[in-house]
Amino acid sequence: MCNASTLSILNLAHNNLTGLVPQCWGTFPSLWALDLQDNNLYGSIPDNFSNGNAFKTLKLNGNQLKGPLPRALAHCTKLEVLDVGNNNIEDTFPYWLETLPNLQVLSLRSNKFHGVIASFGIKPPFPSLKIFDISDNYFTGPLPVSYIHNFQGMKDANDNQNGLKYLGDNSSYNDSIVIVMKGLYMELTRILTVFTSIDLSNNMFEGEVPKVIGELHSLIGLNISHNRITGTIPLSLGNLNNLEWLDLSWNQLKGEIPMSLTNLNFLAVLNLSQNQFEGVIPTGRQFNTFGNNSYVGNPMLCGFPLSKSCNEDKERPPCSTLDKEESGFGWKVIVVGYACGMIFGIILGCNVFFVGKLEWLARLVEVVLNVRLIRTNIANHANGWRRN
Template sequence: MWSGVECDEMTGHVIGLDLGSSFLYGSIDSNSTLFDLLHLQRLDLWDNHFNYSQIPTAINRLSMLTYLDLSFSSFIGQIPSELSQLSKLSNLDLSTNPLQLKKPNLESLISNFTRLERLCLNHVDISSTVPKSLANFSFLTCLQLRECKLKGEFPVDIFQLPDLQILSVRFNKDLSGRLPPVLNQNNSLKSLWLAGTGFSGEIPFEKLASLSALDASNCNFSGVIPSNLIRKLNQLIYLDLSENNFVGEIPSSLGNLTQLTMLSLSSNYFSGPIPLSLSKLINLETLYLYNNDLRDIVDFDMFVGLKNLTFLDLLHNYNLSVIVVNPGINETFPQFKELGLSNCNLRNFPVFLRHQKRMETLFLDDNHIGGPIPEWLFNISKETLSLLSLTENSLIGELSHRVCNFSSLNFLDISDNKLVGKLPHCLGNLSKSILVLKLRSNYFSGNIPNFTEGNQLKIIDLGYNLFKGKLSKSLSNCKMLVHLNVESNKLSDVFPYWLGILPELEILVLRANELHGVIGESIKIFYFPKLRIIDMSYNNFSGKLPLKYIQNWKAMTTTNIEDFGYMSSTFKNTTNDGSSWSFYSQATIAIKGINMFYERIQNIIVVINLSNNKFDGEISQVVGNLKRLYSLDLSCNRLSGDIPSSLGNLAELESLDLSRNELSGEIPSELAQLYFLQYFNVSYNHLSGPIPQQNQLAKFERSSYEGNLGLCGIPLPDLCENSKPLEPPLLSSEENSSSPLQFGWKVVAIGYGCGFLIGLFIGKVVMEKNPNWFVIMFNIRS
């Protein structure tokens, strides 16, 4: 009579325990009386919390088990080999636990499971190839190996299993394979999930007539979608072919797949128009066509009849023009949660947006929308809108305080417009929900607003505006801030040392303002623990270089490089699909002598730019401790003294600019150790002595050294006195500078220039100093 307990009616033995989602907590050890239930056939413990304990080895005592589900239950470690002794298992699910399957490996674990029908090991660290022996499991109906670090070639014979219905190997980036031209004859396959793998070739659509779900996104598939074959897939509910290499036009026959609820063809090379037949897909909930080469004029009214359409993205089809030709039916449009109309050549705000009540993300960026932002826009979906992007349009006027109506706004980007005036004060209160605030490249003026405590802001970009006054100290309330950019404004303040208290700050751009003063030791110095890009160039800072700060920028000293990527902030939609958006840190950075706007900043870039200020004094040897530096620019200051030899320790350095200072002494030979150096400039200083000829220092252009009257050596025209001349091109490498033959030709050359008598005289002198010369010259043997 106990809930979740099943007994054999004849013997009374316990044969089943169904305790899934029962709030069980704690570990199970091998002494548990659970393992005394020797007649147990079904054990279901999914969605509990076993406190990151290991699967007990006593599991082999339950030899009658046919069904075992331990998924989502916080087991950890190596799957015990004893599990492989449960030879009667037909269903095994260990998914979504931090488990490993190496000793035993996958092949040895399943070797005794001859009756296996369902195998689910999603998120288990397998780190091996898929065993070919799986093709012998003729009863197998479901195989799920999602995100298991699989590698190698997927055995093509597995597709021939007669009863296989579900196959998922998603998100195994090192797993390759091809779909066979002929699948199993029973047409049993219902769901095929290959996303995020290395599968390639063409998809045999004509052989997939039984499929209800096909996810082949982010693979290497190619070819065209045949219009005469797509009609056969009339069972499809889910079709995702995004992020591949498909070409050609989108076939109009897709409109016959009326069962579709999800269709994604994004990030391919599709061209031509959007087929009008897609308006027949009355069950469609998601339509993603972004990042293609679609063209023609799209009447947006084609989507009116798709009442279930919730997610629609057409963005980044640069030759696509979207128009709304019948505003009288706006109230009948679908209620979108996500709408992407970027780069769609819009010239006005679509008026049907007035009636949207549950929108969460709205992309209208990179269009030709002009005029002021209509007031009604700030009244749509006030409680649900989390993302609003209006960047790169021609918007004018002021930003209304009604923008604060959006109580759930996470992301606001209205950059690259022509907006003016002061920012509404309420914007600082909005920061309790907002993560990304991007207002760059407008004409906003006045003071930067105050930000309240407890905000979640990660990126603030106010660059290229007309803000003035001091930096608001309320920015220290932004404890989650990763990126602050206020470049190219009219801010007048001293160095904001108090920003050093921010524990996550990685990028600080103060470039091109009116900041000034000595960066001295404040009463309490905060050391910017994660800072790796700082740009204070084109200001009026003076005094010594801020040594106390430089020597404590710990993130610039560590040599531990994480996986390559881009610096970004990510937030998840509140929608059921679990999608997320990543927004990248952007800034103008002077690297290698060029001011470049980086739309995405690589996380390996570590930059210090203090150029175009009034810093004086010496460059400390401490700078050589910043071993992760990618670019160092101290140009256009009043720095003096020697170039510190410790700069040779900056092994990752690619750009070094010390030009237009008052540096003296020689260029340290240690700089020849900078093997990755691609840009080097020490021009217009007071340097002297030879340019180190090792490595590439002699290969930089002459302009890198000009303006130093005491410098000599290649590439400058003034060669140093003790430098070795280049060998004549006609001489072999064996004829070095000490060769008597080479010296003899000099005598002959003088004879041609000065006359025979002078030649004899010089020859006589040479003979007296080197009597063996004549013997060697004329090959006379003793």
């Protein structure tokens, strides 16, 4: 087929083709759509893409391709869709693709990409990107904040849209993409130009969820699950008014679930399981539709829909019978002593006031002595009676 230089569309997807990808296909001046997905092709991707080529769609996903991603792809300045997912490509993040002005779909999922993702410094990088899928790789370091902050295509995807539009609308080839949508693998047989999603799941990212994600107002799907993300959920996620699914499961997130997430009126799927969240689960709007599976593995969470109530009082241990008896006895002694002391004090006060201190005191001494004398006489009399 190397003689078919006038070919514009080559679609050999979903067959049992084996062998290498012909190098000559990268030099066809009129070829703008090459779809070889879901075959058994092996070897490396052609590295001879020339300047000024016509490629808009390049789909090599679902094969056994290996080696690095060729830098010659940076020559494909008209490229809109690049899907090399589900291969054995081993490389660092292709930062040099950030210069492509028309790239809207980038899928590197399920390969052996690795290392820290750092921007090359182009501003803005990936200016038109709307689908960013780098899941199931070996990326490390913090989440790519410098890219997320500049995903302009995910901030205003709905602007200036009159009716539904698809990628490649005015052509005989329909772009498609396989993504994880709401927890399920799904193939979009046509890609709406307003569809936006980010999938960073199943890597080794660390650090916190960047607040700038809240600026992607057109974002429909966000998946950061199965990483090593720490910190809390930023309140800014409540600004993602078009978000339909949010998966932050299997990380090390902590703190309370922010009430701002209840502002997400289109949120249909929420997965916060297997983290370290605590406190009361927010209620209202879409949060009233989520089940236990959204929160499993967070033992410090409470409230609907969990069976654990937030106002459960711990039962106080019952007092023993002995404690109760001792407590009652002590209380009685105190009351009796207090009453006697009070009566004695009143009598003493009245006598001192009305009779006079010295006179009353003398009488009191006299009474005490007389009482002692009487007791002595009685005792002597009793002893004499016993002798007789």
